[in-house]
Structures are given as C-alpha cells and as structure tokens.
Amino acid sequence: MIPTITAFESSPDRGQGLARDMRVRWALEEVEQPYNVRLVSFKAMKEPAHRALQPFGQIPTYEEDGLVLFESGAIVLHIAQHHAGLLPDEANARARAVSWMFAALNTVEQPIIELQIARFQEGDKPWTAERLPLIKDRIRGRLGELSVRLGDADCLDGAFSAGDLMMVHALLRLRPSGMLDEYPTLAAYVARGEARPAYKRAFAAQLAVFIGKPPA
C-alpha cells in the first residue's frame, strides 16, 4: 500500500522546502517509495480529525496500512528501517546514523528553532533585542562543533544516511538568516544534500503545491 503523508496546503515559505514534510518526502524519494500527499489547511490541522493523527495539530503525519505516525524524525526512521538506502546494514554504523538523527533534531535544530521563534513570534517583545545575540551564539557554537566534526568528509559517518538527511534539513532552515554561510564546510555539506536527485525530486514536488497560489 502506498503511504499518505500530510503537508501544508499553503506554507509560509511558499514551497522553499523548509517545512518538515520536506524531510519525509526526501526520505521517501531516497528509498524510491511512491507516496500520496494530503494537503491540510492551518484551520483543519487544529480540528479533531487531524489531531487524531497528530495530537499537536501539526504536519507531517504518515499513514500506511493502518499505521499512523507523527514526528518527522520518527517517520524518517520508520522509512529508513523498512527500505534500503538510508541506514547502513552494519549494526554499529546503523546505530551511529540514528545518533546523528537525534543530534540533528535535538542538538542542532533546537537553537535554530529558538532563532525562528525569536524572530517571527517574539520580534515585538522588548527583550528580544537582548536575547537574539545569545541565541545566535548558541547556534554558532553548535555549527562550529559540527563543522569541526564533519571536516572534509562527504557525510557525517561513512555513506549518506538518514542522519545526514535530518541534519541537512535542519541546517537548511538556517540559510535565510545568513548564518549558514559563515561556515563554508557546512554550507558545502548542505549543497551536496540539495544536489542529490532524491532531494531535487522532493523539492520539486512540494514546490509544485505552491506554484500559482496566492500569498499565504
């Protein structure tokens, strides 16, 4: 059975691939698994029918043969565990790749989300001007450590894995701020991810949703 994922009916970034359905689409393309997409409005996301799938009223979700998953990391891990192409066969390498998935979600993406919140939801607060530099310093700390670890390697740990997919997508969210370009090693790492045919297919598919649509 072909899985169905949910995505924004109209994303604020108008299809620049920053919303988290993009990482699920990318994973499905990497393992060459066809999928259906159900587009969800902001209003519908908060209604009982969608909350039955995703208790926090968000996208993405993943439905397949009666299985319902939420959390983009869990969905990507499920895809990687059930199809070849995103996790190594060797058990220890596989476990390390999953560590990098958690590092992307928990250690690297968290300060990046803080920056988005500060800029787009708290920009009018009197204390934001004081807080922003602290948030940016935390991000720079993590990017510096990641950059050192990656060095001149192509991927985080051997072959491309779901860990790289999650890390690249977490870093992409930072690009509009200009901070990613302060770390050429990471900017090149992200560009290698975007150059992957599977990424390009996933990006084109989510962009197609927005072509010709009025601004959100």
Ligand SMILES: N[C@@H](CCC(=O)N[C@@H](CSCc1ccc([N+](=O)[O-])cc1)C(=O)NCC(=O)O)C(=O)O
């Ligand atoms: N931890 C969850 C987080 C899911 C999540 O944040 N979903 C967001 C979309 S991806 C986050 C996102 C949104 C918009 C952009 N953008 O650039 O336009 C980028 C990323 C959502 O549904 N937001 C609606 C809501 O919370 O009411 C996961 O990883 O699946």
